[in-house]
Amino acid sequence: MSKLLEIALGLVTGIGGFLEAGSLATSAQAGASFGLQLVWAIALGVICIAFLVEMAGRLAAVSKHTLPDAMRERFGIRFFTIPLVAVVLVSFLVLASEIGGVALALQLATGIRFQWWAPVVAIAVWLLLWAHNFGLVEKGASLLGLVTLVFVVGALKLHTPLSQVAADLVPTLPKEEPAKYWFTAVSIIGASVSPYLFYFYSAGAIEDEWDESYLGVNRMVAGLGMGFGGAVAIAVLAAAAMVFHTRGIQVDQYEQIPLMLAQPLGWWGFILFVASLGIACFGAALEIALQIAYLVAQGFGWKWGENIKPGQAARFSLTYTVAALLAGLLIFTGIDPLKLTIFSMALTALSLQVTVVPLLIIMNDREYLGDNVNHWVANAAVLFVSVLACIVALVAIPLQLLGS
Amino acid sequence: MQVGQALLDQQVIDRNCEQMGKVDGVVLELGKGKPPRVFTLVIGGGTAARRVHPGFARWLVRWRRQWGPKDDHPLEIPWSKVLKIGVDIKVDLEAEHTPALAWEHWVRRHIIGRIPGA
Numbered sequence: 001m002s003k004l005l006e007i008a009l010g011l012v013t014g015i016g017g018f019l020e021a022g023s024l025a026t027s028a029q030a031g032a033s034f035g036l037q038l039v040w041a042i043a044l045g046v047i048c049i050a051f052l053v054e055m056a057g058r059l060a061a062v063s064k065h066t067l068p069d070a071m072r073e074r075f076g077i078r079f080f081t082i083p084l085v086a087v088v089l090v091s092f093l094v095l096a097s098e099i100g101g102v103a104l105a106l107q108l109a110t111g112i113r114f115q116w117w118a119p120v121v122a123i124a125v126w127l128l129l130w131a132h133n134f135g136l137v138e139k140g141a142s143l144l145g146l147v148t149l150v151f152v153v154g155a156l157k158l159h160t161p162l163s164q165v166a167a168d169l170v171p172t173l174p175k176e177e178p179a180k181y182w183f184t185a186v187s188i189i190g191a192s193v194s195p196y197l198f199y200f201y202s203a204g205a206i207e208d209e210w211d212e213s214y215l216g217v218n219r220m221v222a223g224l225g226m227g228f229g230g231a232v233a234i235a236v237l238a239a240a241a242m243v244f245h246t247r248g249i250q251v252d253q254y255e256q257i258p259l260m261l262a263q264p265l266g267w268w269g270f271i272l273f274v275a276s277l278g279i280a281c282f283g284a285a286l287e288i289a290l291q292i293a294y295l296v297a298q299g300f301g302w303k304w305g306e307n308i309k310p311g312q313a314a315r316f317s318l319t320y321t322v323a324a325l326l327a328g329l330l331i332f333t334g335i336d337p338l339k340l341t342i343f344s345m346a347l348t349a350l351s352l353q354v355t356v357v358p359l360l361i362i363m364n365d366r367e368y369l370g371d372n373v374n375h376w377v378a379n380a381a382v383l384f385v386s387v388l389a390c391i392v393a394l395v396a397i398p399l400q401l402l403g404s
Numbered sequence: 405m406q407v408g409q410a411l412l413d414q415q416v417i418d419r420n421c422e423q424m425g426k427v428d429g430v431v432l433e434l435g436k437g438k439p440p441r442v443f444t445l446v447i448g449g450g451t452a453a454r455r456v457h458p459g460f461a462r463w464l465v466r467w468r469r470q471w472g473p474k475d476d477h478p479l480e481i482p483w484s485k486v487l488k489i490g491v492d493i494k495v496d497l498e499a500e501h502t503p504a505l506a507w508e509h510w511v512r513r514h515i516i517g518r519i520p521g522a
Contacts, residue, residue: 064491072413072426077452080413130521301415301426301447302508311522314512321516 007220009139014225015232016145020284021101022094022191022348023233024277025341028260030184031240032251033177036160039168039234041185045192046230048385051378052356054222055363056198060205061214063368067202067355068298070362079358084299086354087195088292093344094194095288096327099125100337101281104254108274115334122328125285129320132307141283148280150261150272151235157264158242165238179399182392187342189389190349192230196291203294207305215372239264254338289327293320346400350393356386407442408432415492416447416481418499424479425504427493428452431480445486445493447504448478473510479503 023042030038056067063070072080103117128137174181201222210218243260244251251257257277261269290306296319297304303313310317331337360382363374408430416424429446450468453461468476479502481495488494499505516522 069415073415076413076455077426077428078456081456130519301423303423309522310516310519311512314508314516314522317516317522318511 003214003217006214006217007224009142010217010221010225011228012146013138013142014221014227014229016142016148016280017283017287018226018229019145019148019151019232019236019276019280020191021097021277021281021337021341022194022345023188024101024236024257024280025097025254025338026184026187026191026345027233027236028240028244028257029251029342030188031237031242031260032244032249033184034174034181035241035245036164036168036238037172037174038181038185038188039165039237040171041188042192042230042233042237043169044171044385044388045189046226046233048189048382048389049193049197050222050226051382052193052198052359053201053226054219055359055374055378055382056202057205057210057218057222058215058372059363059368060202061210061212061218062370062372064206065368066206066294066298067199067359068295070368071358072299074362074365074368075358080299083354083358084295086351087199087295090344090348090351091196091288091292091295092323092327093340093347094196095285095292095323096330096335097337097341097344098281098285098288099324099327100331100335100340101254102278102285103331104337105274105278105281108255108258108270108277114337115332118328118331121282121285122324122331125282125289125328126321126324128286129290129324130310130317132309135306137286138283138306141279141286144279145283147272148232148276150265150269150276151232151239154261154264154269155235155238155242158239160238160242165234179396179403183346183396183400186349186389186393186396187345189385190345190347190352190393192233193352193386193389194348195352195355196288199295200287200291203291203298203304212372236260252338285324285327289320289324292323293317346393346397349389350397352386353390356382408440411442411445411489411493414489416445416504417492417494418497418502419487419494420498421494422499424495424497424499424502426452428455429478442483444480444482445495446478446480449476449507451478473506475503476506476510477503 059065059070071083099118099121102121103114106117107114239260243263258270258273261273293316294304297316302315304316360379362368366373411427411430414427416427418424425447427445428448429451430442431444431446432440433443434440450461453464485496486493487496
C-alpha cells in the first residue's frame with residue numbers, strides 16, 4: 001500500500017475512531033457542567049495519547065515486538081502480570097461501556113430499553129470478529145465514524161466562541177464544585193488515553209509488517225490522527241457547553257445528550273447523534289474486544305491475528321468471545337451505562353502508570369530501539385500527563401464516591 | 405546465568421514460524437569447573453505460574469486436575485533443537501505435535517470447534 005494512502009487511512013481512523021462512549025460521555029458532561037473550561041483536559045489527553053501511539057508504532061516498526069511481547073520479555077512474567085491484569089480489567093469495563101453506548105443508541109432509535117439490546121450488541125460484536133474479516137469491518141467502521149464530524153457542524157452552528165476555546169486550552173482552577181471538576185478532568189484524560197488505543201495500534205503495525213521506513217508514516221498518523229480526533233471531542237464539549245451549560249442543565253442521563261445536536265440541527269441532529277453514538281461505540285467495542293484477546297495472546301505467546309479462522313487460534317478466539325459476552329451480560333444487568341462509562345474512564349486514568357512507566361523504560365532501551373529511542377520531550381510529555389492524571393485521580397475518585 | 409535470564413520470556417516459534425509459547429523456564433547444566441550451559445528451554449503454564457508465585461502455581465495444579473487437557477505437561481526443548489535466536493527463538497519442532505499446544509487443542513476440541521464457522 002502506498003504510504004500516502006496509509007496516512008490518509010490513519011487519519012480517517014483517527015477522526016472516525018477517536019470518539020467513543022468514553023470521550024463522548026465525558027466531554028458532554030464536562031461541557032454541561034463547566035462550559036468550555038475543561039477544553040484543556042482534552043488537549044492534555046490528546047498530546048499524551050499521540051505520543052503513546054507514536055511510541056507503540058515505533059516500537060513495532062523498529063524492534064518488531066508488540067507492546068505485550070516487549071513488556072513480558074523485558075520485565076519477566078512476574079511483573080508482566082500486573083499490567084496484564086490491570087489492562088484486561090479496565091479494558092473489560094470500557095468494552096462494557098461501549099456495548100452500553102450502542103445499546104443506548106438503539107434505545108433512542110427504537111424505544112426498547114437498552115438492557116434488551118445489550119446481548120444483541122454483544123453477539124453482533126462477537127459475530128463480526130468470528131467471521132474473521134475484521135480488517136474490512138475496521139475500515140468500514142472508521143469510514144462510517146466520520147459521521148461524528150456532525151458534532152463539529154453542531155458546535156459551529158451554535159456559534160461557539162472559538163477565541164474562548166483557545167483561551168481554555170490553558171488550565172484554570174474551578175470556580176465551583178472542585179471535586180466534580182477534577183473528577184471530570186481525570187475522566188476526560190482517561191477517555192483520551194485509553195490503553196486499548198496504543199496496544200491495538202502496535203498489534204496492527206506488526207500485522208502490517210511495518211519496518212523503519214514507516215517511522216514517518218507513524219509520526220504523521222499518530223500526530224494528525226489523534227489531533228483531529230481530539231478536535232471532534234472538543235466539538236462535543238463545545239456543543240454541550242452551548243446547549244446545556246448556558247441553560248444550567250446538568251447531564252446525568254444518556255437520554256439528554258442528543259439535545260446538544262437536536263437543538264442546533266433539529267430532527268436530523270437527533271438522527272445523526274444516534275448514528276454517531278451507535279457507530280462510534282460499535283467500532284470501539286470491536287477494537288477493544290480484539291485488543292483484550294491480543295494482549296492475552298501476545299503475553300502468553302499464543303497464535304493471534306485478526307484474519308485467522310477461529311479454529312486456528314482457539315485460545316485467542318475464546319478470549320474475545322468470553323470478553324464480549326461477559327461485557328454484554330454486565331450491561332444486561334441494568335447497570336447505568338453513563339455512570340459505568342465515566343467511572344471506567346477515571347479508573348483508566350488511575351491505572352495509566354502501570355502501562356506507561358514500563359513502556360517508557362522500553363522506549364528508552366537501545367536494545368529494542370537502537371538509535372530510535374525516545375526524545376526527552378516525548379518522555380517528559382507522557383510522564384507529566386500520566387503522573388498528573390494519576391495524582392488527580394487518587395484524590396478525585398474517593399471524593400466523587402463520597403459525594404455521591 | 406545471564407544467558408538464561410536473557411532467554412526467559414522470549415517468544416518461541418516452530419520451524420514453520422507458528423507461535424508455540426514463551427520461554428517459561430530455562431534448565432541450566434552445571435559442570436565442575438565449567439560455566440553453566442543452557443540445557444533445555446521449558447514451555448509450560450505451570451513453570452510460568454511458579455515464577456509468578458508458588459502459591460498460584462499450587463492452586464493452578466489443583467484446578468487442572470479437574471479440568472483441562474490430560475496431556476498437558478511442560479515441553480522441554482533441548483538446546484540442540486534451537487535453530488535461530490532473533491526477534492523470536494526458532495526451534496526445530498512442529499508445534500502441533502508438542503504438548504506446548506495441549507491447551508490450544510483442548511479449547512479447539514471442546515469449545516471453539518463446536519461453534520459453527522470455526
